[in-house]
Amino acid sequence: MNSTIECRKCHSKNSINATLCYNCDESLQNYNYYKNDFKVYYKLFSKENMEILEKIPLTDTSYDTILNNIVNINPEITIPAYPTIPVLLKIIKPYVRVQYDSENKHPNFLSFYSFNKIFLNRTTPSNMIPSSIIHELAHHLFNEIIKQTIMHLLNTEKNLYIESFAWYLTLQNKYLEIANEYVSHKVQEYFIPEKFNGYTSLIKILMDNDDLDTKKIETALSFGSSISDDVIFILEHFIKQVNNNMPHISQDNTIGYPIYKFNTQQKIDALYTIIYKTFELFYKNKKDMLPLLDQFNQSYIYYNI
Ligand SMILES: [Zn+2]
Ligand SMILES: [Zn+2]
Known part of the structure; x- marks a missing residue:
């Protein structure tokens, strides 16, 4: 819905x-x-909803519906165009807003994504802005896939707690951060390969966390690789690949791990399992987890109102 x-x-x-x-x-x-209403939280993580999630699996047809619902968030019929700054700013308005980072929160980043907002650093060169926007937009769309999947499974409208739940889910551990960062770099590289400057933030996570489990990293990358195809599917309704007739070898071979793409069923199972397990964590620890989601709700309110 x-x-x-x-x-x-x-x-x-x-x-x-x-x-x-x-x-x-x-x-x-x-x-x-944009109101923090704990009644909505308790209704979301209710016994009924936990039972619905247990009983109703995610199917490939419902997943297709979810992706198409995300495309339709932009109600305008558009012919895909090259991703220039004006084209991007127009097509993404129904999804996220872009603004300059006037507080200079992350001076070392070209851009960052926070709670449905994309922030650009004032010093980001204009020729790097389109690919920065695509990178952050992909973070948003990965989040949106999570939100829309929960909404579909529970047959409910979006609310702040669903948004905060998705925010928590995509960053809850290093493996999901890796999957999340892979998606954004891959989508960025796909649309504007010539301006792509490597899987930098992903490689940084891997370097900063050398105690991670190799098999789990490979699974995270494979999951990310499958989700990146879906984000590309969504974006191809609006934008075209630049230089798509030039041969391009993905720089994902510099990450240092083999990336096996999941088939559709594996991807849907993985997505369902992550949502189910995270939901169960909240369901079983309702009181303890409430302050955390309230804090994310406050961030959504702060960034959007
Ligand atoms: Zn209007
Ligand atoms: Zn990123």
Whole structure:
């Protein structure tokens, strides 16, 4: 389910969590959505929902529906175009907003993604901006896949706790961070190979954590590789690959691990298992986990209102 809120000025239909109209930038005065309401939390992690998750597996047809629902978050029919800055800023508005990092929170990064916002460093050269936006947008879409899968399985609308749950899930351990970072680098490399400067943040995670389990790293990379195909599928509705007739060898061979792509069933099983296990963790530790999600809710409120 993806219900929408209508702009009073231009009548465009916006996502339920949007605060500004994607079409005319009018404020949607969507303050109701950005409220911390613990009743919503207890309803989400209820016994009924835990039982639904136990009983209803994720199927490949429902997963296809989920991906198409994400494409349809952008209600405009577009012809895929080359990913220039104006094209990107237009097509991603229904998903995320881009702004400069005026507080200079991460001076060493070209860009970063936080709670449905993409931040660009003021010193990022303009010719690096498109690929930076694509990298951060891929982080957002990986998050969106998690959110939409939970919404689909539990047949529920998006709410702040679902968003915060997805935020927690994608960063809950180093292996998911690795999968998450692989997805973003791979998608960035796919669309603009000539501006790609390597799997840098992924390699940094691997170097900073040399105690990680090799087999688990390989599984994380393989999972990330399968999800990157889905993010590319979503984005190809809007943007075209630059220089797609030039042969390109992926720099993912510099990561130093073999990457086996999962088949569809393995990917869906892995996604379902991660969601199920994480959900179960919250279900079994409801009281202890509430402050953590409340804190993420506060970040969503801070970044979006
Ligand atoms: Zn509007
Ligand atoms: Zn990243």
